[in-house]
Amino acid sequence: MAQAYHRQISAETFPSVTLNNLPNELLLLIFQGLDPFSLIGVSCLCRRINAVALTYLLFPKTDYSDALAKLRANTLSFGLSNGLSFNSIAGVRLSFSMKHPIEFFSCHFSTKGCIREMEQVARLFETGKMMECVDFRFPRGSFFFPDLKTSTTGCELNNAAVDLLFRNLHRTKCRSFGTYDVLPVEYDDGARFSGPVLRTLKYITISRTPFLLTDFFREWTISTMNTSPLRDVTLEDVDIQSLLPVLSLPSLQKLDIRCLDLPLSDITRFLARHPTIESLMLRISFDAEASLAPNSLPQLKDFSSTAECLSQLLSSPGSMPRLQSVTCYISTSFLPPLPLPTDAIQTLFRRIALHSTITILDVPLSDLNVSEEWMSVNPRFEHLLTTVNSLYVTLSMSAKDDSGVRHRIIKSIALFPKLETLTLFGWAQCEEFASSIKEAYPRLRRIFSGLTDISRSLA
Numbered sequence: 023m024a025q026a027y028h029r030q031i032s033a034e035t036f037p038s039v040t041l042n043n044l045p046n047e048l049l050l051l052i053f054q055g056l057d058p059f060s061l062i063g064v065s066c067l068c069r070r071i072n073a074v075a076l077t078y079l080l081f082p083k084t085d086y087s088d089a090l091a092k093l094r095a096n097t098l099s100f101g102l103s104n105g106l107s108f109n110s111i112a113g114v115r116l117s118f119s120m121k122h123p124i125e126f127f128s129c130h131f132s133t134k135g136c137i138r139e140m141e142q143v144a145r146l147f148e149t150g151k152m153m154e155c156v157d158f159r160f161p162r163g164s165f166f167f168p169d170l171k172t173s174t175t176g177c178e179l180n181n182a183a184v185d186l187l188f189r190n191l192h193r194t195k196c197r198s199f200g201t202y203d204v205l206p207v208e209y210d211d212g213a214r215f216s217g218p219v220l221r222t223l224k225y226i227t228i229s230r231t232p233f234l235l236t237d238f239f240r241e242w243t244i245s246t247m248n249t250s251p252l253r254d255v256t257l258e259d260v261d262i263q264s265l266l267p268v269l270s271l272p273s274l275q276k277l278d279i280r281c282l283d284l285p286l287s288d289i290t291r292f293l294a295r296h297p298t299i300e301s302l303m304l305r306i307s308f309d310a311e312a313s314l315a316p317n318s319l320p321q322l323k324d325f326s327s328t329a330e331c332l333s334q335l336l337s338s339p340g341s342m343p344r345l346q347s348v349t350c351y352i353s354t355s356f357l358p359p360l361p362l363p364t365d366a367i368q369t370l371f372r373r374i375a376l377h378s379t380i381t382i383l384d385v386p387l388s389d390l391n392v393s394e395e396w397m398s399v400n401p402r403f404e405h406l407l408t409t410v411n412s413l414y415v416t417l418s419m420s421a422k423d424d425s426g427v428r429h430r431i432i433k434s435i436a437l438f439p440k441l442e443t444l445t446l447f448g449w450a451q452c453e454e455f456a457s458s459i460k461e462a463y464p465r466l467r468r469i470f471s472g473l474t475d476i477s478r479s480l481a
Contacts, residue, residue: 046074053078062113072117079113080106096121101130101139101159108139115146123152127194130159137183144183147190156196158187160204160231181209184233188242189217196220200227200256201234209238217242223250224273229258235265244268257281266292274298275321280305282354286312286331294318304331305354314341323347326384328354329366336373347382348374349414352389362390364399375406383407383438384414388421391430404437413441417448428455432462445470456480 044052053061053075065075081092098114099105105128114120131139184207191199199220215238226247228234234243244265247255251273257265258280266288274296279289284306290313293299297320304327312334318341325332325342326349335341336348350370352363367385374380390396415431417423435444444466449455452471460466460480468477 049074050078062116065113066116076113076117076120079110096124097126097128098124099126099128099130100143101128101132105130108135108142111142111146114151115149120151123154123195125153126155126157127153127196128157128159131161133161136161140183140187144186144190147187147193150193153194153196155198155200155225156191156194157200157202158204159202181207181238185215185217188215188239192218192220195222197222198225199223200225200229201231202227202229204231204233207233207236207238209236213238215239215242219245219249221246221249223247223252225254226250226252227256227258228260229256230260232260235260235262240265247271254278263288271296272298276301278303280354283307285309286334290314290335297321300324302326303349304328305351306331307354308334310334314338316340317343320344325349327351329363329370333366333370333373336370336377342377343379345377345379347384348380349384350386352386352418362395364390364396368399368401368403371403371407374410375403375408378409381409382412382414383410384416386418386421387415387431387434388417388423388427391427391434392422394430397430397433402437405439407438408440410438411440412443412445413438414445414447416446423450428458432459435459436463441466443468443470445472447472452476453479 049071053064056064061075061079065072065079077092080098081088100108100111108129129139129143219242223246228243233239248268248270252271253273254276255271255274256278258278260281261283262279262281263284269292275298277293277296277299280303282305286304286306286309289304289306293302294315297318299319300321301324302319302322306327308328308330312331314335316339318338320343322342322345324347325335325345327335328351332348332350348370350367367390374383387396413435415435421427435441441463442465444456444459444463446452446456446469449471453476456469456471456476457480460469468475469480470476
């Protein structure tokens with residue numbers, strides 16, 4: 023009996039120690055001595071150990087509490103110097119403690135290890151873990167010189183790796199999908215991708231990824247877009263002339279096309295078949311043959327494009343009866359054109375004056391006022407814009423920010439007769455600039471610096 027009592031006291035005084043009741047700090051010390059495969063095996067013992075092991079796999083150099091906060095943010099970005107290691111994907115694949123679905127899953131594949139990295143991601147997709155948003159960024163050459171003859175990345179994308187990656191993509195049931203910056207992948211003549219299509223997408227971005235529109239992937243891309251309830255579509259630097267006629271997107275609300283070689287008349291035929299569009303951005307080639315029938319875009323509220331394209335479509339009577347906001351780009355590229363399209367923008371003002379519903383205007387005044395040229399344009403038509411009460415002025419990447427430019431911008435703003443709200447983006451010492459504008463244009467009721475209302479501080 024004394025022996026039994028002694029065993030009871032010993033058990034109460036010195037309870038058995040297991041991995042499950044070790045403090046997190048001690049668990050992390052143990053994990054440091056394990057190779058990745060052993061760590062993944064240990065992580066499967068229970069939910070608590072799984073959570074601690076996963077934070078160590080994903081964020082090995084981060085304090086545990088901070089790492090846990092990152093994990094709870096439910097976003098995973100792999101690749102690049104500030105991203106997670108692709109070697110930790112196996113831990114994510116075997117994790118059962120993560121919150122699902124994963125809200126954001128991004129991969130920036132490297133130049134040398136892209137094939138192995140794609141295979142790891144494909145194996146993760148095989149588990150059927152649900153993900154809200156999936157982004158692929160592939161290795162590529164120079165941004166300004168993407169031609170293969172002048173660009174070398176050291177990555178040999180083979181068809182098997184890309185095929186496997188996209189074949190399992192449907193298992194994520196993602197609602198948003200984006201692909202960016204891929205080198206061409208060659209397939210045998212007559213070969214076609216036979217993987218399941220995505221039917222869950224609400225948002226898609228295809229940016230500089232021409233292989234998705236090659237014969238091999240074309241039918242998959244079309245079927246994915248036509249069978250998904252897409253609301254937001256972005257197409258950038260890809261050849262879509264043959265794609266647009268076969269697309270039918272009854273839920274489409276936002277369309278962003280940045281394909282500089284695409285003629286305006288090609289997109290108008292697509293627009294006429296999609297009256298649900300509410301927001302439209304076009305950086306494409308102008309042609310004078312484009313037009314819209316009356317009430318073609320009855321839901322359109324926001325329209326962004328170059329002055330020429332805007333003027334051409336705004337000249338179609340009754341085509342956009344609810345249009346409220348117009349954004350004018352100075353060119354289709356990142357660099358301002360020479361000479362500046364001053365006459366085209368004045369023509370745009372005349373077209374806007376014919377639409378009483380337009381109340382918000384964004385004009386590239388920082389580019390236009392780099393020199394005295396803009397202020398010397400004659401005739402002028404700002405005085406016709408009596409319904410425009412809100413103006414956006416953004417400092418572009420190519421414009422100068424000096425006292426001369428600011429002085430000319432202030433004079434330009436004063437030409438608009440009925441402004442009540444002004445929004446400034448990207449300006450240093452913005453309140454000082456805003457005070458000068460307010461002094462020259464006292465009728466302004468509200469001035470914003472970005473999203474912050476600074477009107478009271480100027481009083």
